[in-house]
Every structure is written in C-alpha cells, then in structure tokens.
Amino acid sequence: MIELKNLSFSYENSSEAKGQLRGIDLHVKKGELVILSGRSGCGKTTLTRILNGLCPGFYPGKLEGGYSLDGEDALKMPIHRLGTMVGSVFQDPRSQFFATNTTDEIVLGMENIPLERPVMQERLNTVCKQMNIERLIDRRIFLLSSGEKQLIAIASVCAMEPKVIVLDEPSANLDSEAMVRLGALLYRLKMAGHTMILSEHRFHYVRDSFDRLVFMEDGAISAVYDRKDALSLTAEQMTAMGLRPFDAPAFRVGGAYRQNQDDALQVSAISCMLDSQQILEEVSFAAQSGKILAIAGPNGAGKSTLCRIITGLYRAMGSVSLDGEILKRKRLTQKSFFVQQDSDYQLYAPTVLDEFSLGKKETAELKETALSRLREMGLEAFTDRHPASLSGGQKQRLLLALAAASGRSLLVFDEPTSGLDGFNMHLTVDLLKRLAGEGRCILLITHDMELIAEAADSVLYIEGGKLRYHRNVLRQMGDDDENS
Numbered sequence: 001m002i003e004l005k006n007l008s009f010s011y012e013n014s015s016e017a018k019g020q021l022r023g024i025d026l027h028v029k030k031g032e033l034v035i036l037s038g039r040s041g042c043g044k045t046t047l048t049r050i051l052n053g054l055c056p057g058f059y060p061g062k063l064e065g066g067y068s069l070d071g072e073d074a075l076k077m078p079i080h081r082l083g084t085m086v087g088s089v090f091q092d093p094r095s096q097f098f099a100t101n102t103t104d105e106i107v108l109g110m111e112n113i114p115l116e117r118p119v120m121q122e123r124l125n126t127v128c129k130q131m132n133i134e135r136l137i138d139r140r141i142f143l144l145s146s147g148e149k150q151l152i153a154i155a156s157v158c159a160m161e162p163k164v165i166v167l168d169e170p171s172a173n174l175d176s177e178a179m180v181r182l183g184a185l186l187y188r189l190k191m192a193g194h195t196m197i198l199s200e201h202r203f204h205y206v207r208d209s210f211d212r213l214v215f216m217e218d219g220a221i222s223a224v225y226d227r228k229d230a231l232s233l234t235a236e237q238m239t240a241m242g243l244r245p246f247d248a249p250a251f252r253v254g255g256a257y258r259q260n261q262d263d264a265l266q267v268s269a270i271s272c273m274l275d276s277q278q279i280l281e282e283v284s285f286a287a288q289s290g291k292i293l294a295i296a297g298p299n300g301a302g303k304s305t306l307c308r309i310i311t312g313l314y315r316a317m318g319s320v321s322l323d324g325e326i327l328k329r330k331r332l333t334q335k336s337f338f339v340q341q342d343s344d345y346q347l348y349a350p351t352v353l354d355e356f357s358l359g360k361k362e363t364a365e366l367k368e369t370a371l372s373r374l375r376e377m378g379l380e381a382f383t384d385r386h387p388a389s390l391s392g393g394q395k396q397r398l399l400l401a402l403a404a405a406s407g408r409s410l411l412v413f414d415e416p417t418s419g420l421d422g423f424n425m426h427l428t429v430d431l432l433k434r435l436a437g438e439g440r441c442i443l444l445i446t447h448d449m450e451l452i453a454e455a456a457d458s459v460l461y462i463e464g465g466k467l468r469y470h471r472n473v474l475r476q477m478g479d480d481d482e483n484s
Contacts, residue, residue, distance in 0.1 A: 001164060001195040002028035002051070002063035007065035009046060018296060020046045022220045024065070028197065030163075033209055036199040039234050039242040039421045040393025045091065046200040047216075051197060052059045052088040064131055070163060084113055086163035091169045091419060092342070093146070093153035101367045102139045102152050108246065109160040115326050123159045124326040130185050131155055134332045143275050146341045146415070147173040147299030147447070154182065158189065165189065169392070172418040175298045175447045179205045198355040200354035201421045206249040207231070215241060242423030244450065251453035252470040257286075263291040264441045265410060270309055270318035272302075276366050279305050280316070280465045289409070292432055292442040294473075304341070307412045310443070311338040322410060322441075326439045336410040337403045341418060343395040347387035350381065352398060355387060356405055361462075376431055378424065392419040404435055411435060412443045417451050 007024040014020065021043050028034050036044045049055040056063050057079055074082060087109070099105040103124070110120045119316050128134050133151050141149065150173045157165060171179050183205035186196060190209060198206065213230040215223045225233070231246055238245055263286035272280040280302045287293045295303050297399075308314040312332030319326050322335055329354045340346060349355040355371035374380050377397040382390065387398060396419055403411050416432075417425045427449075432455050435443050446452060452459060452473065461468045 001030040001032075001070055002197075003066070004070040005066035005068075007050065007063075007067060007428040009063045010061055011046075011055075012060040012062075015376075020061070020219050021050070022201060024221060026214065026221065026224075028195060029192060030195055030407060031190060031193050031194045032187045032211045033186065033198060033206065035198060035203065035206065035210050036216060037201070037203075037211045037213055037241075037243055037351060037421075038286075040397075040419065040424055041391040042216040043219040044216055045168055045391065046219075048168050048197060048199050048372075049107050050420070051164070051166050052086045053077075054088075061259045084160070085162055086164045086166060087157035087160050088158050089150075089154050089165070089167040089170050091172065092344075093149040093173075094342070096153055096156075097149075100141055102136050102141055102144070104160055105141060106156045109156055113160065120159075124163070125160045126153045130188065131158075131181055138375055140275065140441070143277075145173075145300045145304060147175060147178060150174060151178060151299070152183075156421060158185065161194070164195045164197065166197045166199075169201065170198070171200065171205060173299070173415060176449065178299055179447075183209065193457075201244055201419070201425075203244065203246045207246050231298070233465075239422065242421045244425065246424040249453045250450070253459055253469075254474045255472055257458045257470040257472055259286040259479055263287060264323055265443075266321040267306075267310060267311075268319045268321075270306060270316055270320075272305055272309060272314065272316040274305070276464055280309075283318075283462070283465075285460055285467060285470050287441050287443060288457075289439050289441045290436050291457040292436050292444060292455050293458050293460060294444045294446055294452045295460045295462065296446065296452065297462040297468075303462055304414055306462065307338060307443060307445055309350040311336040311410070311412055313338065334351070335408055336412060337406045337408045338412045339396075339399045339403050339414060339416060341414045343392070343399055344388070346399060347395060352387055352390070353382050353383040355398065355402055369405050371407045374398075376404070376434075377401045377427060393421065395428050396420060397424060397428070404419075404431060409439075410441045410443070412445075412447045413449070417443060417446065417448045421446050425450065 004024050004026045007021060009021040011020055038044055046055060049059060055061060069085060097105055099108055106124055107120050127136060133155060138146055154170055170182060185211040186206060211227055213225045214221055265287040268284050270280055270283040283306060297303055309316045310320055312329035320332060347355060349358055353370055357366060377400055379397055400416060417428055420428060432442055456473050458472045460470045460475060
C-alpha cells in the first residue's frame with residue numbers, strides 16, 4: 001500500500017543541518033497497523049505530513065526520493081485525490097476543523113468525495129455508535145473539551161473510509177475509556193482492510209492489534225520491530241530508547257484526602273454555566289503547598305473549566321482562596337500560572353529565550369534563570385529558535401520551563417505530558433517534583449495514568465461537573481491502606 005524509497009525532506013529556511021528526514025525506506029502492506037515511535041522532534045510528524053501531502057504542499061521544503069501509494073506515484077497525485085485516499089487525524093484537532101457544528105464536521109469529508117446522502121447518514125450513525133459519541137452529535141464544536149474535539153476529528157476521518165489512515169498522537173487528549181474505544185475502532189478498521197500509520201507515544205491501547213513498531217531518531221529510521229520483537233523489548237531497553245511501556249500503568253488510591261486549614265489552596269462551592277449548560281456544580285476541595293494534585297475524569301467533565309476559574313480566567317459562583325486570602329479574578333491571575341493544552345495560545349515571542357522576558361525587564365539574573373530552566377527540560381539547544389518551529393512536545397516542555405521560572409505559588413498544568421515521549425515524560429515528572437519541593441502548589445489535569453502513578457500525591461476525580469472523590473495515591477502496598 002505504501003512504499004517509501006530513500007525519502008528525505010528539509011523544511012524551507014530550516015536551520016537544521018541534517019534536515020527533518022533522512023533516507024527513509026519503508027514498506028507498509030495493505031491492512032497493516034504500523035506505529036511510528038521515537039523521542040519528540042525525531043521526525044514522526046513530518047513523515048505523516050509527507051504521507052498526506054502536506055509536505056511540501058502546505059509546509060514548503062525540499063523533498064527527495066520516492067513515495068508510492070497503492071501502486072501510484074503519490075508525489076504526482078493531485079492533492080484532492082490524495083486526500084480521498086489518505087485520511088489524517090492531526091495532533092491538534094482544531095487545525096482540521098472547518099465547520100462549527102459537530103455533525104457538519106463529521107460529514108464534511110464525505111460531502112466532498114461526494115457520497116450519497118443515505119450512505120453518509122449510515123456511516124455517521126455507525127461511526128458514532130462505534131465510538132460512543134452519540135452525545136456529541138449536533139453540538140457546537142467551540143464548547144467541547146479538547147478530548148471531545150479529538151473524538152470528532154477521529155470520527156470525521158473514519159467516516160470517509162480512506163484506504164490509509166494517518167493518526168498523529170490521537171490518544172493525547174482522550175480519557176481512559178475513550179482510549180480503549182479508539183483501540184477497538186482501529187482494530188475493526190484494520191480487520192476491514194484499512195492501512196494505518198500511528199504516530200504515538202502511548203502504545204498500550206493498540207498492544208494487541210499493531211503489526212510493526214518503527215523507531216525513529218534524528219529524522220531517520222533506526223530500527224523496525226515486528227510485533228513479537230517489540231513486545232519482547234525490556235523495560236530497560238524501552239527507557240533507553242525514550243519510549244513508554246506497552247503495559248497500561250496502574251496505581252492505587254487510598255483514604256479520602258483530609259482537608260485542613262493550613263492547605264494553601266481552598267476552593268469553595270464552585271458552580272459554572274456556559275452556553276446555558278451546567279458545567280460545574282458546587283465543587284469544593286483543597287490542595288497543599290509542596291504537593292501535587294492530579295485532577296482526573298472523563299472528557300467533558302469540567303476539569304479545564306474548573307482550573308480556568310481557579311486561575312482567574314473564567315467567572316463563576318463560589319470562592320477561591322490562596323494562602324488564607326480570598327482572591328478576586330485579577331489577583332488569581334497574578335498569583336498563578338496556567339499552562340493550557342493549546343500551547344500555541346501562550347507562545348508569542350520571536351525566540352524561545354525571549355519568551356522568558358515578555359513583560360519583564362531583561363537582566364542577567366533573568367537570563368540565567370531562563371537558561372537553567374531550559375536545560376532542565378532539554379531545550380538549551382533551541383534558545384534562538386522561533387517557538388512556532390518547535391514540535392508539539394517541545395512546545396509543551398517550553399511552557400513547563402516558563403511556569404517553573406515564573407516564581408508563582410500556584411502552578412496549574414492541563415495535560416502537561418500530552419505529546420511527550422517516555423524520556424521527556426520522566427523529565428517532566430522530575431521537574432514537577434522539584435517545583436513541589438520548592439513549596440509550590442501543583443495541580444495537574446491529566447488522563448495520563450503513568451504521570452499520576454509517578455508524580456501525584458492525591459487524585460481529585462470529577463464527573464458530570466461534580467466532585468466524585470479526592471483520595472490519596474498509594475505508591476507502595478505497605479502505605480496507609482485505610483479506606484483503600
């Protein structure tokens with residue numbers, strides 16, 4: 001189905017000496033599910049952009065080598081035809097939306113093929129049932145959570161039933177149940193004969209269905225493992241390669257978190273309505289300085305909305321106090337730092353280093369702090385790069401570094417490990433623990449069970465806009481098992 005021969009690509013005006021891709025040779029059979037793996041910035045996304053025609057069609061650059069798709073020269077294929085043969089799910093679902101209504105978005109690709117109306121209706125019903133997203137039909141896209149938007153993007157591509165489906169980090173914003181459903185959907189598509197290229201850091205949801213694991217380093221393919229050999233890689237080998245394990249992480253929660261008056265953050269009776277919908281209802285909890293609180297729950301539960309209220313970005317009923325003082329919205333924004341999921345919305349400066357001095361007076365001390373935080377996140381080589389030129393994972397790490405350098409007492413991170421490989425996930429865990437050790441109050445919105453297992457001290461679980469529980473994380477069987 002796919003044949004790449006000595007494929008190389010470098011972006012226009014790129015400062016990378018070796019280019020983004022070098023000498024890629026890869027053959028993918030019809031009906032295979034192939035995982036593209038490797039550390040952030042290794043070239044996975046660029047390779048997916050070549051497969052769907054975005055490089056060099058939309059992202060200018062120099063492309064050399066051959067790309068054959070189902071026996072035809074894909075590099076000579078009109079982009080509209082290539083688009084019907086290769087469906088794409090991007091890392092950021094917003095970048096592929098054209099409609100404002102979820103149903104319109106799902107059927108848009110089928111309308112452009114075009115398909116008969118009864119066929120479109122049948123496929124719409126089928127894919128929504130398979131993905132359990134009937135509740136998202138005929139909704140305004142802008143009001144959906146990031147995970148719900150990701151589900152709509154996946155559904156819109158699967159409904160077209162292209163020969164090849166290219167997915168770039170499709171699980172990044174999904175809760176555990178949605179991830180399992182995605183794995184089941186990909187398996188059904190594979191059994192129906194669709195070929196899939198999955199650029200991913202989390203493997204456990206396709207553990208039983210992938211055929212090969214392609215490992216990339218510095219824009220080249222370093223190794224290709226069949227399923228048996230990939231599953232035989234030891235934990236030490238996976239860690240050395242910067243990969244996450246194939247097994248889903250597990251952890252235990254113990255007794256209920258006991259709130260006390262010394263808790264740095266006190267959130268009382270938060271309620272919020274958006275677009276005539278009740279998003280949060282009477283949510284109250286507390287968090288300590290020096291500790292890490294993970295906020296979990298299904299997509300659309302109200303987690304991001306809650307944290308936008310806590311950091312002063314949204315108005316709501318209830319109160320938020322920090323260090324014993326009830327704060328209004330302006331003071332909340334001054335005393336907190338919120339790293340949102342959409343990293344592009346928070347990066348404005350012409351260079352990575354300049355991001356640290358926005359709105360501040362440049363001093364030698366500020367520069368040293370910035371360089372130190374960049375080193376912690378493995379970004380010291382990118383000081384003069386424009387933030388927009390970084391990969392998704394690199395942008396996420398830059399925002400982590402900016403939060404660490406802010407000096408603020410309340411740090412809130414929305415999916416901080418989204419798009420991060422195993423190596424950089426552990427870098428993030430180390431940084432979060434150091435920040436907590438400095439006395440900061442850390443809140444994490446996350447679906448990443450591995451992050452919760454390694455970093456969190458307690459878990460706040462929200463569902464349907466209501467607080468279900470706030471419990472301590474048990475890291476050892478010998479820990480306090482009371483009420484576990």
